[in-house]
Amino acid sequence: MIKTPGLTKVVIVGAGFAGLRAARRLARARADVLILDRHNYHTFSPLLYQVAAAELEPEDIIYPVRSTLRGEKHLRLLMEEVTGVDSENRLVKTLDHTHPYDYLVLAQGSTAHFFGVEEPPKTLFN
DSSP, rough: OOTTTTOOOOEEEESSHHHHHHHHHHHHHHHHHEEEOOSSSSOOOOOOGHHHSOOOOOOOTEEHHHHTTTTTTTTEEEOOOOEEEEETTTTTEESSOOOSSEEEEEOOEEEEEEEETTTTOOOTTO
């Protein structure tokens, strides 16, 4: 990433679909964009069942974030876990650093929900 003085600093938390799309658009709009995610890959989880059934290979549903964003000049990715946000001082806190921002995009993604079922029902095969 090329840091240019005077560019608006945008921090994006999360490298899922929303985070990557926002990053690409903002970088092309000449903002200084930082993506923070604890992983350096993006997983398309709706297809995990096909990996489990050996219909797809894991690399078919997991994409390296850096290759997705290659070529964007004003963009960088850091593998860090966000621990908090200080909105008054416009800072994103991670385990090791503090990142200032002008604008913050929270795009942490989603988690699976099993409607209150703590474990899958027992079947003949469990």
